[in-house]
Amino acid sequence: MSEQSIASARASVMVYDDVNKKWVPSGTSSGLSKVHIYQHTVQQTFRVVGRKLHDHEVVINCAILKGLKYNQATATFHQWRDNKHVYGLNFSSKEDADQFARAMFHSLEVL
Numbered sequence: 150m151s152e153q154s155i156a157s158a159r160a161s162v163m164v165y166d167d168v169n170k171k172w173v174p175s176g177t178s179s180g181l182s183k184v185h186i187y188q189h190t191v192q193q194t195f196r197v198v199g200r201k202l203h204d205h206e207v208v209i210n211c212a213i214l215k216g217l218k219y220n221q222a223t224a225t226f227h228q229w230r231d232n233k234h235v236y237g238l239n240f241s242s243k244e245d246a247d248q249f250a251r252a253m254f255h256s257l258e259v260l
């Protein structure tokens with residue numbers, strides 16, 4: 150198994166709708182997902198993958214690129230941009246948020 154999970158947290162995964170200036174759930178419906186940071190052990194790359202708890206729909210699958218700015222807007226709402234989207238994770242607890250952020254900052258350090 151070349152990818153290992155270095156963090157998993159419960160969060161509702163959102164993307165920012167630039168046109169209507171509001172956050173919308175990523176995927177077909179709102180709800181909690183299990184969001185992982187996977188480390189590719191050979192390539193030394195990292196990505197965020199999230200799947201809905203109830204039907205395992207993949208609602209986020211994005212690379213963590215060197216220089217990514219991870220913004221902890223509140224204790225339980227963290228966000229970042231890539232060239233296409235702004236992602237928001239609305240964590241179900243502060244502990245989940247802290248655990249995920251620690252792994253994200255670790256990934257950004259080793260990239």
Ligand SMILES: CC(=O)N[C@@H](Cc1ccccc1Cl)C(=O)N1CCC[C@]12C=C[C@@H]1CC[C@@H](C(=O)N3CC[C@@H]4C=C[C@H]5[C@H](C)C[C@@H](C(=O)O)N5C(=O)[C@H]43)N1C2=O
Nearest residue numbers: 163165172218219220222223226228229230235236237239
């Ligand atoms: C330079 C730059 O890109 N800056 C970005 C942020 C950033 C910085 C650095 C690196 C990367 C990024 Cl991404 C930015 O500022 N962006 C990105 C798009 C949107 C926004 C722009 C304006 C608004 C204004 C307010 C705030 C917002 O959206 N916030 C505040 C917390 C609050 C928490 C929860 C969610 C809740 C789930 C629903 C909703 C609710 O509470 O109803 N809501 C919110 O309202 C959430 N904005 C932003 O974050």
